[in-house]
Amino acid sequence: MKLRQMMLGLFLTLSGTVMAQDYTVTVQTQKPGAEVQPTMYGIFFEDINFAADGGLYAELVKNRSFEFTPDHLMGWHAFGKVEICNDGPFERNPHYARLSSMGHGDWWTGLENEGFFGIGVERDKEYRFSVYARVPEGGTQMLRVQLVEPYTQEEHQEFASVDIKVTSSEWQKYTAVLKSRKTVDKAHLRLFLCNDDGRSGSGVMDVEHVSLFPVDTWMGHENGMRKDLAQALADMKPGVFRFPGGCIVEGVTLENRYNWKNSVGPVENRPLNKNRWESTFTYRYYPDYFQSYGLGFFEFFQLSEEIGSEPLPVLNVGMACQFQNWNDESAHAPATEAGLKEYIDDCLDLIEFANGAVETKWGKVRADMGHPAPFHLKLLAIGNEQWDEYYFKRVKIVADAVRKAHPEIKIIGTSGPNAEGGEFDRGWEAMKRQKADLVDEHFYRPISWFKNEWERYDLYDRTGPKVFAGEYACHDRGKKWNHAGASIYEAAFITGIERNADIVHMATYAPLFSHVDGWQWRPDMIWFDNLRVAKSASYWVQALFAQNKGTNVLPVSQTNFPKKGEDGVLASAVWDKNQQEVIVKLANTFEQPKTVKIQLNGLKVISEARVIKLDLSQYDLENTVDNPHAIEPKEDKVEALGGSNVISLTLPAKSFYVYKIK
16 A cells, blocks of 8 residues: 555656646857847738728828729719819829809808718817819809718817818919817818808819828828827837738739839829729728828838838739739730830839939939938849749849849848748749849748747758748637737747747738728738727737847757647847847747746846736737727836846746846
């Protein structure tokens, strides 16, 4: 009996030892390794989910130039006598609205704009209205401009109003500022044709490019960006800014591709483009989804400069979207130098636009837009997410031409839409043969995929191109939205990116923005409505890596590194030579807390340490515009260091910690 009890006690002791696994993370603090690229953690913008018009671009009027098709009054409600004409002052936006008298002082003619899911305005804030207008028959007419709340129970629908006197028979720009007396998230803009006495107009007025912006835009730019959304990007401290997409770079057809040359110059003359995402999802369909190009390449370069990011434009390689043109060679430009000349010129001209002297053709365009200094472009992606020989043939021709003219520009190719498999492997092989500088990988994958990829970049070939993880996001089966349960796996996976900074030079989550009333794809990093913004748990994961990327990788070894498909404790470490800090990142994907010891070899004593904690333990929890602070990092000072080079801690279940150690 006693022997059996002894054996049972020994078994329980051994079992307890196995269950209470040791999680020791050893950091070699005096052996700084590969440089962490300044571009390592960044942002990727694509106009999906109303990210541009109706989102980051602060224009509040939908279809401001009456160019939407087939209905040129889409977004507008016309009353009285309104006619659309097409001989306006702007060559590439020829349509305008003609407002004519109804012949009686109590019959009104005018227009009402619904904005993008309404127009969001705030109490005591100012909004700049502008319009190109004329009185074609001569004389004077008045344009009454109102902000209205159409469904209010108050006596008056309008809550801000201004009259603009139009006195010329020639097109002129008129501006006025409206100050809102209340906050309304779904207001409308209403225009009346009036006489000087305030009654219904008795003549004719033409209006074109009807615009309304907050006066307080990002950096005060008149053709500016929504301040809170741009600030959310700046706060991340992103190292690289990839734009303008994504699949919109390709277009459904080549004519429908994003053409950067149409997105620069005077904003009034930038032609409309049908958004590639307008027709993609019939189960979430938006027939009014167009690109005004108001947010164009100049604005993208300018924003990159202002938030301290390296600009990374993506240009078309002479191919329409392969997903929408399966194996249709006729959908693409001929794979010859002559057939691709337009796309080669687009690349060379863009480099001139970004970097050229003001005396050059495209450098002058940049200077005339208010930026004579160059933007210092260093990176260029050619093609977005294409694959196989269709892409390989074309990218070689375009990339060779760019390298010949500008060997200083780094070329980014793509491995296609998959993160593994035959097409992915062939993409990498082709990019190696063509000596691409970086290869863009995309992986929108479930939690199970991330759990199988803990060592993905540990095993990569070190002799080929570098890696750009250009589009990634984690979701769970049946839960393709932003929640804590998926974000912890992003944090754990990115420790593997950081450990391998010698091979991975850039990583950007995607998509970036999503309007709560206009989304077609999720998860997304930042959600917003007309007045509010919510930074997702994925935002905070990416931000904590970007804000604490350091300058050099430090070698890390750890006990009980997880096997494929298993949960685990994962770690990475960097040295920040500017702040003289060791930064250690820890992610626990287990459902239980784990005891962890950080052993800092090379340090005798830790003089000071702080920890930033991100709690991702509530699986379904998410940040929303109604509850934007449900998940946020919290910073604490680390106490009881004990005069050693070891930090012992209990790492809570489903949590991500960043230790900053002096």
